[in-house]
Amino acid sequence: MSNTTADETGQTTDERELDAAGSQLSTTPREELPSLPNLPALGVVGWLRWTWRQLTSMRVALILLFLLSLAAIPGSLVPQNNVDEFKTQSFKDNNPGLSEIYEKFQLFDVYSSVWFSAIYILLFISLIGCIVPRSWQFVGQLRGRPPGAPKRLTWLPAYVTWRTDAEPEHVRETALAMLKQRRFRADPAGDAVAAEKGYLREAGNLIFHIALIVILVAFAVGSLFKSEGGKLIVEGDGFSNTIPLYDDFKPGTLFDAEDLEPFSFRLDRFNGTYERTGPQTGTPRTFEAHVTYSEGVDGPEKKKVIKVNKPLLVGGSKVYLIAHGYAPVVTVRDGDGKVVYDKVAVPLLPIDANVTSTGAIKVMDGYRDKNGKKDQLGFNAFFVPTFAGAGKGEMFSQFPAADFPVLALSAYHGSLGVDSGLPQNVYQLDTSKMKEFKDKDGELLKKRLLPGETLELPDGAGSITFEKELKEWASFQISQQPGEGLALFGAVAALVGLVGSLFIQRRRVWVRAVRGADGVTVVEMAGLGRSESTKLPEELAELAATLHEKAPTAPAEVSADPAEGAEK
Amino acid sequence: MNLAAATNENLAMISDVLIKSAMAVYTLAFFAHIAEWTFGSRSKVGRTAAALTSEGAAAAGAAAPAVRVKQSGGGTAVLERPQVVTRSAAGSRDVADGPGAHGGTEKGDLYGRIAVSLTALGFLVAASGVVTRALSVQRAPWGNMYEFSITFSTVAVGVYLALLLAKKNVRWMGLVLVTTVLLDLGIATTWLYTASDQLVPALDSYWLYIHVSTAIFCGAVFYMGAVGTLLYLFRDAYEAKLGRGGEPGAFARSVLSRLPSAATLDKFAYRVNAAVFPLWTFTIIAGAIWAGEAWGRYWNWDPKEVWSFVTWAVYACYLHARATAGWKGRKAAYLGLFAFVTWLWNYYGVNMVLSGLHSYA
Ligand code: HEM
Numbered sequence: 001m002s003n004t005t006a007d008e009t010g011q012t013t014d015e016r017e018l019d020a021a022g023s024q025l026s027t028t029p030r031e032e033l034p035s036l037p038n039l040p041a042l043g044v045v046g047w048l049r050w051t052w053r054q055l056t057s058m059r060v061a062l063i064l065l066f067l068l069s070l071a072a073i074p075g076s077l078v079p080q081n082n083v084d085e086f087k088t089q090s091f092k093d094n095n096p097g098l099s100e101i102y103e104k105f106q107l108f109d110v111y112s113s114v115w116f117s118a119i120y121i122l123l124f125i126s127l128i129g130c131i132v133p134r135s136w137q138f139v140g141q142l143r144g145r146p147p148g149a150p151k152r153l154t155w156l157p158a159y160v161t162w163r164t165d166a167e168p169e170h171v172r173e174t175a176l177a178m179l180k181q182r183r184f185r186a187d188p189a190g191d192a193v194a195a196e197k198g199y200l201r202e203a204g205n206l207i208f209h210i211a212l213i214v215i216l217v218a219f220a221v222g223s224l225f226k227s228e229g230g231k232l233i234v235e236g237d238g239f240s241n242t243i244p245l246y247d248d249f250k251p252g253t254l255f256d257a258e259d260l261e262p263f264s265f266r267l268d269r270f271n272g273t274y275e276r277t278g279p280q281t282g283t284p285r286t287f288e289a290h291v292t293y294s295e296g297v298d299g300p301e302k303k304k305v306i307k308v309n310k311p312l313l314v315g316g317s318k319v320y321l322i323a324h325g326y327a328p329v330v331t332v333r334d335g336d337g338k339v340v341y342d343k344v345a346v347p348l349l350p351i352d353a354n355v356t357s358t359g360a361i362k363v364m365d366g367y368r369d370k371n372g373k374k375d376q377l378g379f380n381a382f383f384v385p386t387f388a389g390a391g392k393g394e395m396f397s398q399f400p401a402a403d404f405p406v407l408a409l410s411a412y413h414g415s416l417g418v419d420s421g422l423p424q425n426v427y428q429l430d431t432s433k434m435k436e437f438k439d440k441d442g443e444l445l446k447k448r449l450l451p452g453e454t455l456e457l458p459d460g461a462g463s464i465t466f467e468k469e470l471k472e473w474a475s476f477q478i479s480q481q482p483g484e485g486l487a488l489f490g491a492v493a494a495l496v497g498l499v500g501s502l503f504i505q506r507r508r509v510w511v512r513a514v515r516g517a518d519g520v521t522v523v524e525m526a527g528l529g530r531s532e533s534t535k536l537p538e539e540l541a542e543l544a545a546t547l548h549e550k551a552p553t554a555p556a557e558v559s560a561d562p563a564e565g566a567e568k
Numbered sequence: 569m570n571l572a573a574a575t576n577e578n579l580a581m582i583s584d585v586l587i588k589s590a591m592a593v594y595t596l597a598f599f600a601h602i603a604e605w606t607f608g609s610r611s612k613v614g615r616t617a618a619a620l621t622s623e624g625a626a627a628a629g630a631a632a633p634a635v636r637v638k639q640s641g642g643g644t645a646v647l648e649r650p651q652v653v654t655r656s657a658a659g660s661r662d663v664a665d666g667p668g669a670h671g672g673t674e675k676g677d678l679y680g681r682i683a684v685s686l687t688a689l690g691f692l693v694a695a696s697g698v699v700t701r702a703l704s705v706q707r708a709p710w711g712n713m714y715e716f717s718i719t720f721s722t723v724a725v726g727v728y729l730a731l732l733l734a735k736k737n738v739r740w741m742g743l744v745l746v747t748t749v750l751l752d753l754g755i756a757t758t759w760l761y762t763a764s765d766q767l768v769p770a771l772d773s774y775w776l777y778i779h780v781s782t783a784i785f786c787g788a789v790f791y792m793g794a795v796g797t798l799l800y801l802f803r804d805a806y807e808a809k810l811g812r813g814g815e816p817g818a819f820a821r822s823v824l825s826r827l828p829s830a831a832t833l834d835k836f837a838y839r840v841n842a843a844v845f846p847l848w849t850f851t852i853i854a855g856a857i858w859a860g861e862a863w864g865r866y867w868n869w870d871p872k873e874v875w876s877f878v879t880w881a882v883y884a885c886y887l888h889a890r891a892t893a894g895w896k897g898r899k900a901a902y903l904g905l906f907a908f909v910t911w912l913w914n915y916y917g918v919n920m921v922l923s924g925l926h927s928y929a
Contacts, residue, residue: 028891058892062885066903069881069910076874076918083870111869162650219867228864309773309862320864477864484866491853498846502887541652548650 021150025506025530027134027141027202029058055122056129064123071119075110078102082111124216131209138202146185149192149510153526156510158537160544161524166551168521171513174550175525178543184509192512201530204500211497214490222483226252227260232475233267234327234345240264241317241478261317261480265293268303270324270472274400282354282399289321289474306476320477325350325357328383328407329467332363335370335460345471348383349427354397357383360429361409361464362416369413370460376416377457378429379464382408395448407466409455410446411437437461506530509543513551520554523547579704584757586697587718591753593690594746600683601669601743607679608671609822663807665828668739683742684732691725694753698722710780713919717756721749724788738836740827744795775858782851787911789844790883794908796837797901804830804898834897837904838890845883852876875914882907 054060079088088108092099099108106113153159164171172193179186179195186195229246231239241263243249251257271288275281289306295314306312312319326348332341341363348359363377384397387406395408414434418424437445437457447455449466456463507529516522525547527540670676698719702709709715728745731738806824809816816824827833855876860866867873886907889900 058888059894062888062892062895065881065888066885069878069885072874072878072881075869076871080869083868158652158654160650160652309775309858311861311864318864320862322864479864481866484860487866488853488857491856495846495849495853498849502842502846537652537654544650544652553650 021147021156021508021510022528022530023147025508025528027137027206029056029130029134052129055126056133058130061123061126061130064119064126068116068119068123071116072110074107078107078110080110081108120216124213127209127213131206131213135206138206141202142199145187146194146196146508148189148194149512149526153510153512153524156526156528158527158540159525160540161522162544162548163516163520163522163554164551165554166521168513168515171521171523171547171551172511175511175513175547178546179509179511182543191514192510195509195511196507197509198504198506200500201504201506202501204497204502204504206497208494208497208501211490211494214493215487218483218487218490220483221486222252222481224252224254225259225482226480227255228477228479230322230475230477232347232473234347234473235267235270235471236345238264238266239476246478247475259480261315262297263293263295263299263314263317265291265312265319267291267474270474272324272400272472284400287321287324289324289476291319316482317478317480320479321474322477323350323475325355325473326383326385326402326405327471327473328381328405329469329471330361331465331467332361332367332377332462333464334367334462335372336368337462338368340366340462341464343467343469345473346381347473348381352396353400355385355400356395356397357381359383359427362418362426362429364416364418367462369462375413376434377462377464378412378414378416378431378434379409380412380429390448402470405451405470406448408446408448409464409466410444411455411457411464413437413461505535507536507539509540511547521551523551576704576706579700583697583700583704586693586700587753587757590690590694590697591750591757593686593693594750594753597683597686597690598743598746598750600679600686601746604669604676604680604683605743605823607673607676608667608669608826663829663831665737665832666740666824666826669743669826671826680739680742683746684739687725687742687746688729690749691722691729694718694722694725708777708781710776710784712760712762714756714760714762716780716784716915717752717760720784720787721752721756723784724791725749727785727788727792737828737832738792740799741792741795744799745792748791773858773861775854775861779851779854779858782847782854786844786848786851787915789840790848790908790911793837793840793844794905796833796840797904797908799827800830800833800837801898801901801905803827803833804901806830834901837901841883841904841907842887845887848880848883852880871918872914875910875918879907879910879914882910 079091081088092108102108106115110116150156153161166174168191172188172191175193176186176188179193182197184195184197185199186193188194227249228251229243229249231245231247233239239245241260243257243260267289269290271286271290273285275283275285287308290303291306291312292301292303293312293314294301304312306319306321308321311321327345328348329343329345330341331339331343334340346359346361348357350357359381361377361379361381367375367377369375382395383405384395385402385405386397386399387395387404388398395406412429412431412434417430417433424430439445439458445455445458449455451466451468451470454463454465507527509525509527512524513521525540525544527536529536668677668680670680698709698715701715701718709719724745728738728741802820803824806816806820807830809820828836855873856866859868859873882903886900886903889895889903
């Protein structure tokens with residue numbers, strides 16, 4: 001309502017007065033409608049000032065905020081590098097033409113793109129430009145006093161009046177005491193008492209907006225100084241927190257390897273249970289990684305169970321359980337019958353919900369064929385924890401637990417290509433430089449193995465045994481996120497501020513008591529809030545009732561219009 | 569063990585029957601509301617409401633404040649509380665609220681009351697359905713979209729009934745509410761139905777209970793805000809037409825004239841949205857904490873997170889618009905509606921169309 005321009009009509013004075021009464025009831029900036037600046041008259045400074053004023057206006061803040069919400073949308077429709085690199089890559093492979101356009105607009109990295117950043121940076125500049133002056137203004141308001149009573153209280157949104165035999169001074173004193181007792185900031189102002197309450201609303205609003213900046217800072221700190229890496233560990237194996245031991249490692253731009261928390265842990269056992277009956281048979285029920293860990297370089301060993309929602313906390317690092325799978329244990333013998341691979345667990349990657357898994361077994365060193373010549377062996381491995389039974393369709397797992405494990409292998413020999421210097425996927429066999437082992441019919445040598453069974457390679461080339469012992473693996477994400485605490489603090493502060501800002505009403509109450517023309521005191525009370533709330537009239541009624549007890553209505557013979565008497 | 573499993577299956581069946589029965593009761597409530605609106609349209613009040621409201625406007629503008637001091641007979645004056653006179657802010661229309669769906673007719677009102685009673689009964693049945701479902705799975709009933717939907721509509725009706733109990737003016741919403749509740753339950757039982765079962769490990773966290781329960785509640789309340797906003801837009805156009813001296817169409821004369829005034833609807837929508845906005849903020853924070861525990865990153869921009877953020881930002885826009893000159897009123901209302909659309913999309917669209925870590929439908 002502070003926007004009513006009072007110029008022509010007969011109500012001018014009233015409205016202007018109302019304007020003054022409501023002035024500074026909040027620190028919301030006044031909207032200047034976009035009067036285009038007088039072009040020639042504006043110098044560089046003038047332009048800058050104009051731009052700044054526009055940027056920090058509510059209208060532009062609103063538009064920027066709206067733009068930000070729209071700009072966030074593409075990131076949910078186009079696969080994002082930071083969310084799922086694999087999915088993004090396969091999208092690019094499938095849509096090469098479209099991807100080029102997408103790349104140009106940074107649609108695979110929306111949240112770190114130039115345009116997204118531009119919007120939120122502008123928004124936050126606007127926010128700072130808005131908060132600073134509003135905070136000063138608010139401090140000023142805290143020091144100041146509520147404005148005096150407008151001449152015509154009848155114009156205010158809630159109004160009440162009555163006549164009383166009590167003295168005007170007495171009424172004003174009583175009103176002052178009553179308002180102060182109800183935690184209004186109240187002051188006598190001429191023939192009236194002026195009071196205000198609900199300053200916390202403004203404080204809440206400022207806290208909320210400042211907290212938004214804190215959250216942004218926390219985000220920035222988090223993405224600059226974080227570290228995040230993945231590690232797959234087979235039961236019985238361990239890990240210590242240094243960069244070379246990670247399978248993949250993604251540090252923030254300003255991350256320093258020195259900042260890695262020193263600790264180590266070993267996966268003792270992985271435990272997975274699954275629904276056995278009902279329509280959701282096979283749905284995971286529990287995943288538990290039993291680990292032994294030690295803090296520092298060689299701290300005492302401690303035991304802990306890591307679950308999906310319960311990471312292991314070591315200092316500032318958290319170890320999350322991300323995925324699991326099977327690692328069949330195999331023994332490989334060479335042409336001489338010498339064991340070259342002694343009970344090695346080979347982790348395989350799950351390809352469906354029932355943990356049908358694929359992978360490769362690569363025997364790089366120590367293998368000699370029956371002639372004693374150095375060679376390398378490679379096996380394509382296909383594993384199902386629960387086999388349907390021979391002759392029952394394709395070999396896919398029927399259940400995620402290891403009820404009826406079967407390992408199918410096909411065998412190759414030759415160069416694994418690991419010395420070529422090119423990075424190799426450990427779960428895939430590159431057969432381009434390898435020869436197939438042949439079975440009796442001259443086909444690729446393949447066999448399904450039950451635990452304990454052995455695949456003999458032809459012509460005494462050796463053998464591979466699927467050991468009875470079956471291991472599981474678990475993969476972990478180990479992350480350090482330095483901004484986390486700050487973000488939580490910001491979020492809580494924002495919430496508290498918001499509650500204050502939205503639930504507290506800031507309002508003013510005036511009580512005027514003057515002697516009317518007939519010598520009887522006329523009491524007038526009026527209230528003004530920032531928004532028209534039903535609570536304001538209720539509160540005024542309550543205040544009026546309290547005051548009325550102390551200054552009851554004078555018995556009137558004729559019901560004159562007392563409001564008239566009050567006007568001067 | 570087996571015995572327990574059997575009881576659970578029985579409970580799940582009972583729950584299904586209860587939900588279907590609730591739909592039957594809501595359908596009766598729907599027809600009662602239709603009867604209320606039909607009888608209301610025959611009322612004189614309905615037809616002359618337009619005239620009344622414009623007269624009312626003139627009267628309110630000129631009303632002079634007065635003290636009413638009643639004196640009872642017999643000399644001693646019994647003094648009543650002085651009366652508070654309220655006026656609207658300068659510039660806003662002074663239009664009285666419409667009489668409600670029943671249009672002031674006794675028959676309409678009777679059917680309206682029947683409708684509300686049936687809605688309350690439907691609520692009790694549906695709530696028992698939700699509770700038995702929870703008992704059958706021995707956890708909170710929010711593990712999949714079917715459970716989410718039945719809880720959502722039950723909470724929406726619960727909030728509506730609570731507001732009625734608190735003597736708030738929300739009966740005008742009855743027909744729209746019951747219709748959408750039927751729609752929601754229909755979709756839930758036909759397309760989203762999932763047999764009862766336990767949760768996958770990623771969903772098994774007490775943050776789930778906090779995050780999902782507040783999300784459902786926020787959705788139900790945002791929904792009421794959206795209904796208020798939509799009706800505000802219609803009613804505002806109607807009042808504007810009256811104000812220009814135009815002749816509203818038959819629909820407006822019969823239906824819109826019975827609704828509360830545009831100012832009342834707008835205020836209702838604002839209050840409702842503003843009141844749950846902090847809770848929605850909390851929901852997102854709780855979700856971030858949960859994500860931090862489950863996936864190691866508290867904010868990862870997965871589709872559900874993106875759309876929660878979008879919803880939050882658009883509601884913040886709406887609240888801002890209400891405080892910005894030139895954006896109050898209709899423009900703010902469009903933002904408010906858009907905000908609810910983003911919420912709906914986050915619920916249906918993201919779960920079914922976009923898949924992310926959240927997809928558990
Ligand atoms: C980061 C983006 C922002 C968000 C999410 C945001 C959100 C909010 C919210 C939720 C409210 C509470 C609404 C209410 O009290 O009715 C609010 C109020 C307010 N905001 Fe912002 N805001 C943002 C940026 C800004 C900026 C840049 C400005 C400065 C131009 C600003 C100025 C205000 C003012 C003056 C109020 C108080 C309005 C009132 O008292 O009703 N905000 N904001």
